[in-house]
Each structure stands twice: as structure tokens, then as C-alpha cells.
Amino acid sequence: MGRSSGCSRRSSPEPDVTWDILLDQFATQFGLWWVILPGILLGIIVGILPGFSPQNTLIMLLPLTLAVPVEQAFAFMVALYCANHLSGGVPAILVRIPGSGGAAATVLDGYPMTQKGQGQQALVLSFVASVFGGLITTLATLALLPWLSQIGLVLRSVEMVVVLLFGLTLIAVIAAKDFLKGLIAGFFGLLIGVIGTDHIYNAPRATFGFLELYDGVPLVAALIGLFAVSEALVMIEQKLIVAVEGREQAKLSNWSETLEGLRISLQKWWHIVWTAFIGLLIGVVPGAGASIAAFVAYQQSRLWSKHPELYGTGIPEGVIAPESANNGVTSGTLVPMMALGVPGGTTSAVMMIVLQYHGMVMGPQLFTTSPGLAYGVFVSMAVAYVFMIFTILPLARYMSRIVLIETTYLVPIIILVTIVAAFSERQYLFDMGLALVFGVIGFIAHKTNYHVTAMLIGIILGPLFERYLVRALRISEGDLMVLFSSPLGNTLWGLLVLSLVLPFWRTWRQKKALAAEQFGEES
């Protein structure tokens, strides 16, 4: 805190980068392909497996990254990190199991596309959105770094409360079909998210006497249970994941499906750009992450769409928005670490350990003392994304074949392997049992249309919302008016109200137009 306050008093750091440094960095990073490619490969594998976060993997690989020169270590870590964010969408699309919290929103439209036999196309959309979203925001970060670093200081607890409310309003959006059931699921999730010790006094709340729940409900166990296990239990009823009408298309899919996915991605290029920037802006805020970014981007994408009613039925925009934002976060997360010395998330904290081990001092001075390394990190990210598109795009066709495996084999593999993966986050056997409990709850919710995604949004965003809300109230000594005390916060409140009112206004206008049309026909 003190550190960031100190930084906030400094004037905006001026960019010390020159074209020579940047070009030199691009050449250096392309030369590190032999480090980047294994990083990408490992990142993809780890991302596909639910439960394996990049930070866990990087911690396990610390002995390796500390032993090699810092440029190589960083190129490897950045490649692994970006590939991990990209590949979390693969199981979300194919088997309705998000590889990470950031991919949970991808399930909403990705899986219905798979069920329609468009799994390959959905994967291509996800890869292109991820790569270009990540690439564009990385280049933007390179250009705007000195100014972006200030966003982390401008967006404080008050503003973050409103940003999180943007994400939470998605519960209402998802609940559109049965509003009451959706809200019950969402608030049930929010209450589950409150389990654990509070942020100020560390007093345990609703832990059922389990020490393992003092840190709150582990996200991975909840994710695996609500999506993977529950979906596998539902899947038992079908022979294949793909719906009967989509089977022929899935069986016959060839390279033309990849090209079609590319064509749609190019057509939606603006969608990729603006949702990626949502990810970048949210990523810059320390503590915020891919989950918030993906849900906010999905909610905004639906809000501004001309056909919001199609979201959730398997449309390209529903895959592009969360995946692009999810990868827009990657460069944003590194901004506070590089520019302020405040890690934006756990992964960047691990990266910071490596940099500090090699004698690098984070903060604004890094850009004057070691501009090559400071900007090199982002160049390395851009290069990793370039390599990634050529590595993963051809795999879409083969990955999508998984949906043609009979559920007789898929169900046992999904349940047992993902239960094993639930252990990975915290290495507690308790988490495996918890994942099963969430699986059964998710199955009941699934069968009775109580929206597991709404529940998961509550579990993911609830604790973050509480953290920022309590912090803001603590600063104001309990005065709720603090939430309306900043111009930026008030602007965000205005936008939030607008985003809530707009759908109703749009529906009212459509109904009015329809009524006028009918009246015209009758007369």
C-alpha cells in the first residue's frame, strides 16, 4: 500500500523506449523460440486441465526459471502464462468444463456451439479472439505503458465495487429465462462465496468446522464440481455430447470449418478489439483478474448486441467476448508489477520473485535502468501470441474430435480425472470431496434449471465484491455514501444504471414497434 501510495505521488513516468530498443527486443525474443514453444506447449496442457493454474505450474518450475538467464526465464514464463489463458477455453467449449475461472463465461455459448456440431468453429473463434485480443492489448500496453500504470491507482475500492457489480449483473442476464430461479442460484452462489474468514477480523463464517474452508471455497473445486462433474452426470443420458442434428456436421468437419471460423473472426474484428480492451483495463487493477474481465465483457457484449436474445444459444460473439477479454488481461496484469512494483495477480507475483532473484528492482525506475528488459517482457508476450496462433490453430480440427467419443468412455474419464485435478490447487484431499459435493448440487441445479453459471458467478465474484466493499466502508468509517464519493465512481454508477435500463428500454421499443406494425396491418 505504502509503495503504491509512494508511486502515486510521482509524476507519470515518461517513456524511455526507442524504436531501436523495441526492434532489438523483437529480434531477441523471436530468437528465443526454443524457450517460447515449450512454454506454449506446457501452458496449453496446463490450461486444458482444470485445476492447474499458471501460478502453480510456475511455482513448481521455479528451480528451472531461477537457474537460467532472466530473459529466457521470462520468455518461458510469459509464453506459459498466455497459452494457459488461451487454452482454458478448449474444455469449456468441448465438454463444458472451463479450464479456469476466466473461461467460465466461454461455456455459455461455446458449449451450445459444440452441441450443434460447430465445436471446431468455436475453437477457432476462441483461439483467434484470444491471440488477437492478447496481441492487440500487448501492443497497446507497449505504447501506453506509462499512462496505463496510473489506472491501478485511479481505480480504487469504490470504483471496483461498481466494476464488480457490472459482472454480477450477468446473473440477471443469465436468469432472463426464469428470473427467480436464476437469482436464487446467483445469491446461493454469493452466499457460498462468503464462506471462510472475513477480511478484517479473520472470523470464520459458515465453515462447517472445516479448517480447509477458512480460506474460502476453493474456486477450482467449485468450478470442477459445478461444471465438469455435474455435466458428466447429465451426459450419462446421451450417447454423444453432440446433439443428434449436429452429429453429421461434427463428423464431416474438415479444414473448411477452420477457415469458416477464421472468416467469422475477421468479420467480428471490432468485437475482438473492444472486448480485449475491457480485459486490459480490468487486468491493470491489482487483484482483479480474468474471471471478472470475461464476465464483464460477456455482459457488455450482450448488452450492446443487436440480438441479445441469441446469447446462450451458441453464437460467435458469445465465445469471442470472454476469450478476447480473458487474454486482454494478460498484459494488463503485468503493468502494475512492472510499473509500480505491485503484482497484479498471483502469477505476476511469481514472475516478480524470478525478476527480483536476478537483481531487478520493479517500479518506474526499471524503465530507465533496464528499458530492454522492462519493455522486453511485453515484446516477449507479443511474440508468444504470434507463435501461438500458428501452434494451436491447426489443432482445432483434431481437438474437436473429442466430442465424437462415446460418453461411456468420456464420463468416467471426466469425473475421475477432474476430481484428481481438484486436488492440484491446494493439494488437499478435502477439495476432491468438495468438488463431488458441488457436482451433485450442480447436477440438481442443471436438471431443475437453476443455472450453475449464475451460481459460479456468485462464488467467483462474491468474495471480491465483499473485499472491495468492506475496504471502502472501512476507509469511510461505515459511511455508505463513500460509494458515491468519486467522479469516476459516479460515472461508472451511471453506466451501470444505463446498462441495466437499456435492455428494458430496448424491449419496450421493440414491443412498441411490433404493436405499431400490427396496428398498421389491421388498419
Place this chain on the structure above:
Amino acid sequence: MPSNRPAPGKAPLGADLVIPALALGFAIYFFFSIADLVWEAKANGVLIGAILVALIAVQLVRLGTRLARGEGDLRADPLWQPRDALGKRIGMVALTVAFIAALPWLGLTLSLLLAMLAALRVMGVRKISTLLWVSSGVAAAAYLLFIATLDSAFPHGPIERLLAALFA
């Protein structure tokens, strides 16, 4: 003809009560668990819990009204149907419980191998060679990734100890 069978047009509303019942039970427990805490520690939970209870109350009224109108009954069919999948579902959950319970004694590889064998059998795979190939493939992959490569803290059993001794 006297019959216990529900009228065909009636909605099985009993299933719709399960999640609200679970949520209500949890909310009540939550309120008890935070009763003695200072307001900052419980404010958020109280607010969320109160809204949740209010939503459940509205849902109960809604379901009660439908029951009173004769639009539905208290069956929970969506949870049991289709019947042929019910045995497999219960079997998979029971197997997973057994797998987690056996893990500390048998280690990851052996317990996963046995659980996969049993789970495939429950799902209807009868061919012995397929059962063995798929199960041992999954167990071997788990060993290679979680134990050999990532050195996760999974309990070690006879297979892990044997392989460790062989490659030490």
C-alpha cells in the same frame, strides 16, 4: 380406474424445491454461524442471505400457488429420469466416494486404475481388453503428469513406491 400415477399434464414441482431447500438450510446455518461476529464481518453475508431467503419465499409462494391450482405435484421426476441412467449416476457418485476414500492407502495410480476399471464397467463397457487399455492408459497418464512431472503431493501407494525404487 384408481391409480397412484400422477395426471400426465401435471408438472413435477418437487424437484424445483431441492435447490431452494438446500439454499435455505445453508442460509439458516450461515446466520447461526455469524450471530456473534462484529457487523463488518457479517454485513455482506446478512445482506446476501436476507435477499436469498426473500427470493426463496417468493419461489415457495409461486410453487405453492401452482400446487393449489392443481398445475403440478410434488414429484421430483427430472432428478430420477431416465430410469436407466439412474443406476449409472448413483454408481459413478458411489465410485468417486470410494476412490477418494481409498486414495490415501492405495496411492493415486492404483486407486485411479481400479476406479476407472469399475467406472467403465458401471457405464456398460464389457470388453476386457478395452477396460484394461483405457484404465491403465488414464492411470499411467495421471502418474506421468502428476507424480513424475509435476511432483504433486498426492499420496504415494505401492505403484509409486515401486516405480520410485526402480528409477531412484
